[in-house]
Amino acid sequence: MLLRSKEIQYGTSTLTATICMNQLEPFAQVRSERPCSVSAEMKARQLSKITELAETVEAAGFLTLDEQAKILGLPRSTVWTIRRGSHKATGLSASIINRMLAAPTLPPLVRAKILEYVQEKAAGLYGGSRSQCRRFATRVSAVRRAEASP
DSSP, X not given: OEEEEEEEEETTEEEEEEEEEOSSOOEEEEEEOOSOOHHHHHHHHHHHHHHHHHHHHHHTTOOSHHHHHHHXXXXXXXXXHHHHTOOOTTOSOHHXXXXXXXXXXXXXXXXXXXXXXXXXXXXXXXXXXHHHHHHHHHHHHHHHHHHXXX
């Protein structure tokens, strides 16, 4: 068996290619040495903001899952997912945010934290293409305009 290693520069990353040649079965293994991708950093930032939202709800005095579901205007299962941080990789959807903002008993501090999340997600801080961010912002703002009109 013959082993060969070669480092390859690809943008800001260094890839190490180890080529193992066996007489019966040749294969190549490529390993990235990049510590963390930009996408992973964005998702970590998003998870942090959603965790802050859950902490703000608890700080407002709503400790049980039932209380939190009631003030957020969401089902218990959705609130549980937000509390655990096991939501979809895309974060909170526009429909979930619209339901929370439409809740009549939503505390002002929680509303402010949700609006921070909306601004940051619409600005692309959590990833997504320009069109995805624009579509998200449009879906959230359309409902907010409808709520504001008499």
